[in-house]
Amino acid sequence: MSEYHDAANVTNPEHAEHHIVTPMTYTIIFATLLTLTAVTVGAAFVDLGIMNPVIALAIASVKGVVVILFFMHVMYQSKLIKMTVGAGFFTFLVLLTMTLSDYISRAWGLW
Amino acid sequence: MDNALVASHAHTHEEEHEHVALPQHCHHFETEQQQREAGTFGMWLFLLTEIMFFGGLFFAYLLYRNWYHDAFVAASNQLSIKLGAINTAVLIGSGYFMALGVWAAEVRKKGLLVLFLVITTVLGFVFLGIKYVEYHEKWEKHHIPGEHFDVSEFVNPQAYGLKETPLAPDMAQKTQVFFSLYFAMTGMHALHMIIGIGLLFWLIWRANRGEFSSGYVAPIENFGLYWHFVDIVWIFLFPLLYLINRHPGS
Amino acid sequence: MSGTTSTIVNLPDQRTATMPKRDYLNNEHGLLSWLFTGDHKRIAILYLISITFFFFLGGIFAGLIRLELLTPQPDLVASDTYNKLFSLHGIIMIFLFLVPSVPATLGNFLIPIMIGAKDLAFPKINLLSWYLFMTGGVLTLTALVTGGVDTGWTFTTPLSTHYLNTNVVTAATGIFIAGFASIFTGLNFIVTIHRMRAPGMTWFRMPLFVWANYAASILMVLGTPVLAISLVLVALERTLGLGVFDPTKGGDPLLFQHLFWFYSHPAVYIMILPGMGVISEVISTFSRKRIFGYTAVAFSSVAIALFGFFVWEHHMFIMGVSNYSALVFSLLTMLVAVPSAIKIFNWAFTLQKGSITFETPMLYAFAFIGLFTIGGMTGVFLGALGMDIHLTETYFIVAHFHYVMVGGMLMAFLGGIHFWWPKMFGRMYPESLSKLSAVTSFIGFNLTFMPQFVLGYLGMPRRYHAYPPEFQVLNVLSTAGATVLGVGFLLPVLYLGWSLKYGAIAGNNPWQATGLEWQIQSPPLTENFTEIPIVTQDAYDYEWLANKTEHEVTTVG
Numbered sequence: 001m002s003e004y005h006d007a008a009n010v011t012n013p014e015h016a017e018h019h020i021v022t023p024m025t026y027t028i029i030f031a032t033l034l035t036l037t038a039v040t041v042g043a044a045f046v047d048l049g050i051m052n053p054v055i056a057l058a059i060a061s062v063k064g065v066v067v068i069l070f071f072m073h074v075m076y077q078s079k080l081i082k083m084t085v086g087a088g089f090f091t092f093l094v095l096l097t098m099t100l101s102d103y104i105s106r107a108w109g110l111w
Numbered sequence: 112m113d114n115a116l117v118a119s120h121a122h123t124h125e126e127e128h129e130h131v132a133l134p135q136h137c138h139h140f141e142t143e144q145q146q147r148e149a150g151t152f153g154m155w156l157f158l159l160t161e162i163m164f165f166g167g168l169f170f171a172y173l174l175y176r177n178w179y180h181d182a183f184v185a186a187s188n189q190l191s192i193k194l195g196a197i198n199t200a201v202l203i204g205s206g207y208f209m210a211l212g213v214w215a216a217e218v219r220k221k222g223l224l225v226l227f228l229v230i231t232t233v234l235g236f237v238f239l240g241i242k243y244v245e246y247h248e249k250w251e252k253h254h255i256p257g258e259h260f261d262v263s264e265f266v267n268p269q270a271y272g273l274k275e276t277p278l279a280p281d282m283a284q285k286t287q288v289f290f291s292l293y294f295a296m297t298g299m300h301a302l303h304m305i306i307g308i309g310l311l312f313w314l315i316w317r318a319n320r321g322e323f324s325s326g327y328v329a330p331i332e333n334f335g336l337y338w339h340f341v342d343i344v345w346i347f348l349f350p351l352l353y354l355i356n357r358h359p360g361s
Numbered sequence: 362m363s364g365t366t367s368t369i370v371n372l373p374d375q376r377t378a379t380m381p382k383r384d385y386l387n388n389e390h391g392l393l394s395w396l397f398t399g400d401h402k403r404i405a406i407l408y409l410i411s412i413t414f415f416f417f418l419g420g421i422f423a424g425l426i427r428l429e430l431l432t433p434q435p436d437l438v439a440s441d442t443y444n445k446l447f448s449l450h451g452i453i454m455i456f457l458f459l460v461p462s463v464p465a466t467l468g469n470f471l472i473p474i475m476i477g478a479k480d481l482a483f484p485k486i487n488l489l490s491w492y493l494f495m496t497g498g499v500l501t502l503t504a505l506v507t508g509g510v511d512t513g514w515t516f517t518t519p520l521s522t523h524y525l526n527t528n529v530v531t532a533a534t535g536i537f538i539a540g541f542a543s544i545f546t547g548l549n550f551i552v553t554i555h556r557m558r559a560p561g562m563t564w565f566r567m568p569l570f571v572w573a574n575y576a577a578s579i580l581m582v583l584g585t586p587v588l589a590i591s592l593v594l595v596a597l598e599r600t601l602g603l604g605v606f607d608p609t610k611g612g613d614p615l616l617f618q619h620l621f622w623f624y625s626h627p628a629v630y631i632m633i634l635p636g637m638g639v640i641s642e643v644i645s646t647f648s649r650k651r652i653f654g655y656t657a658v659a660f661s662s663v664a665i666a667l668f669g670f671f672v673w674e675h676h677m678f679i680m681g682v683s684n685y686s687a688l689v690f691s692l693l694t695m696l697v698a699v700p701s702a703i704k705i706f707n708w709a710f711t712l713q714k715g716s717i718t719f720e721t722p723m724l725y726a727f728a729f730i731g732l733f734t735i736g737g738m739t740g741v742f743l744g745a746l747g748m749d750i751h752l753t754e755t756y757f758i759v760a761h762f763h764y765v766m767v768g769g770m771l772m773a774f775l776g777g778i779h780f781w782w783p784k785m786f787g788r789m790y791p792e793s794l795s796k797l798s799a800v801t802s803f804i805g806f807n808l809t810f811m812p813q814f815v816l817g818y819l820g821m822p823r824r825y826h827a828y829p830p831e832f833q834v835l836n837v838l839s840t841a842g843a844t845v846l847g848v849g850f851l852l853p854v855l856y857l858g859w860s861l862k863y864g865a866i867a868g869n870n871p872w873q874a875t876g877l878e879w880q881i882q883s884p885p886l887t888e889n890f891t892e893i894p895i896v897t898q899d900a901y902d903y904e905w906l907a908n909k910t911e912h913e914v915t916t917v918g
Contacts, residue, residue, distance in 0.1 A: 009183035018147075030348075034203060055116075056350035088163070096170055101686040105683040130448050139557075153549075170620075171605055201389065288611045288612060295597060299593075
């Protein structure tokens with residue numbers, strides 16, 4: 001194939017070799033997710049004050065990341081896909097922080 | 112076509128189509144690889160829109176949880192942690208079998224693929240069934256926002272045999288915000304599940320005809336992405352809605 | 362034809378041009394071949410017909426609004442009807458015309474050709490997008506004929522959820538569905554631009570039109586779903602009584618505003634960015650010059666898209682948001698002016714020492730630059746916290762966004778339609794008549810909206826059907842201008858329709874331009890290229906083209 005026919009852009013950084021994830025990996029991930037679910041339920045019954053929601057969200061985030069990386073194969077995807085996923089969460093964070101900038105400072109009153 | 116440049120490269124034309132093997136290969140893609148990667152990328156972009164779609168709801172939750180924390184705690188404790196946890200496990204299991212289905216398609220095992228997809232569907236139905244039980248309980252207790260919403264259980268929990276701290280009537284009204292968000296978020300999630308199950312039926316039918324066991328796995332793979340995304344939403348919904356404060360007295 | 366293979370550009374003689382025997386228009390026949398087509402060019406034509414319909418429908422409402430405002434008294438329509446008129450004008454113009462205008466017509470038609478692809482990545486999703494758009498349009502029309510909707514295009518809560526008894530849910534569903542049409546268009550563009558470029562078509566060889574649409578697509582994909590969820594919550598609040606935005610239940614109506622404007626401010630850039638892309642193409646072609654500061658213009662598109670997500674609260678300064686956050690958003694708003702100014706300056710420098718000719722698209726491009734600059738500068742007034750309190754919700758803001766949307770986007774759209782008309786249908790539009798219409802709409806536009814700046818500054822509020830008598834002179838001017846503007850917009854429909862059959866045959870490259878789309882036959886073949894082109898030049902390499910033409914004259918003549 002001549003160098004001209006790289007229309008698929010297969011030689012560029014947007015490309016990654018296809019990778020088949022084994023059932024063994026999936027099973028390990030499955031077990032991890034179930035364990036973390038049990039942990040998060042258990043943690044909710046312990047009074048940790050402000051740390052309760054932090055821990056719950058941290059565990060949920062770990063679970064989410066694990067699903068994204070392995071079940072959804074992002075671990076083995078091109079940089080383009082990784083950046084795309086990142087862009088989604090980044091925009092969500094923009095929505096979150098910029099809107100909160102209003103709600104947090106509303107009680108500060110006039111200046 | 113009088114194009115100077117293409118004429119000189121006409122010989123490359125035959126080469127480029129030599130390896131085309133799949134009937135599903137669309138003419139406007141140069142290679143199957145290009146087609147497959149475009150599909151994955153497109154699916155991820157669609158999931159970005161889903162992130163932002165649920166993102167709006169998650170922000171509303173964050174805001175009102177901080178404003179009306181006591182009401183959120185009391186209302187959240189009305190949800191059954193047992194059913195919620197079981198449902199989480201069911202959904203993770205469903206995602207697990209979906210992932211196995213992708214593997215089965217990649218190694219071209221038709222029987223296994225159909226089996227895994229069927230298990231995925233069944234677990235999806237189990238999830239929706241449990242969700243129905245939960246919704247039904249809310250209906251009976253008048254905890255569905257709107258005209259018939261009843262706050263008496265939050266104003267006077269002792270009368271109902273609950274150990275909760277009673278809420279002042281105006282704060283008790285705010286439990287309605289919790290239940291609004293509860294139904295909006297889990298409802299949107301359930302709607303995505305129902306759409307997903309519909310697609311699963313279609314995929315099972317096609318898989319059964321052997322469409323995905325000869326190297327063409329893109330639809331299975333991309334549907335898997337969607338199904339896992341729905342899982343992730345639930346993974347966040349579960350602690351946020353069910354586990355706000357499960358240690359009464361504090 | 363030169364024998365060199367180092368170039369992709371060719372300049373066939375236009376006088377001997379003939380219509381090609383086979384092209385995408387006559388490749389298949391019958392209505393069904395259009396309704397089930399996967400061809401991006403045919404879908405673009407479908408979109409073009411539909412949005413033209415919605416544009417004139419919205420235009421009729423605009424005409425009725427201006428007619429009512431001719432006199433200070435409420436005499437033509439009742440106040441309720443007036444509310445419905447401006448609501449439907451806004452909803453139709455924004456969601457059913459401006460958002461899909463350039464991307465779904467010119468973008469659909471040109472992006473695959475410009476990057477050397479045979480089609481968009483997902484032709485079926487492209488067709489689905491048109492059907493979703495039409496479903497949204499039909500639902501909006503249903504809301505219209507079953508009694509209208511009077512929330513304004515902003516669906517402000519709790520007005521929309523509690524106090525109005527019109528077809529809010531139908532209209533919201535229509536917009537929700539049309540929003541998905543926009544998402545799918547954007548998604549298709551992003552994938553196509555990333556994965557389908559011809560060999561040699563690097564990111565920095567792409568035409569700026571492609572860059573601009575890429576930036577707008579990012580906004581469509583990331584912004585539209587937030588609008589979708591806020592409309593879903595409004596609909597659920599109306600139908601089921603959820604309490605997310607309802608203050609009586611503890612909800613915050615401002616939360617709706619935040620979510621709505623999180624989309625609707627970037628939506629302004631969804632509308633204007635593709636228009637800016639058109640202007641880059643037109644200015645470069647008719648100045649016979651490479652775009653000045655190509656990279657800056659390309660990145661300014663992306664920067665506008667990115668900054669677009671950080672400024673939405675400037676629509677809410679007077680609604681009770683926190684002062685501190687308003688300050689932050691005001692400063693960020695000023696930042697968006699920077700990439701917009703970069704574009705304007707770069708276009709100006711492109712013109713400098715160019716061999717400028719004044720074909721119709723160029724006239725529209727000049728109109729765009731002037732009007733958009735006025736619209737942009739008045740936007741800086743409105744972004745300033747102190748000025749905003751005085752000017753917001755007055756006719757000043759109405760004039761401001763019409764300068765951006767109509768003076769900017771619509772001029773760019775018309776310029777683009779004229780510019781690529783020969784490519785789309787293989788025939789030229791009548792030049793003198795079209796110049797007349799460009800000038801007419803420019804004059805009509807300024808006459809309509811310049812007085813509104815003054816009206817707003819004097820304090821006339823928007824969205825009222827009556828006003829104090831001292832404002833009448835300016836309002837009469839504005840209505841007169843609207844009439845001229847209407848003529849200016851009606852003319853192109855007539856002569857462009859005429860040119861489909863009777864226009865001069867255009868040939869492949871009537872503008873002697875360098876873009877890939879000009880190197881194929883007009884109208885193009887269904888598969889665009891018989892061979893995938895190999896790109897060796899930068900976009901807009903007119904200096905090189907001039908040299909080449911000179912060289913040809915010496916060798917041939």
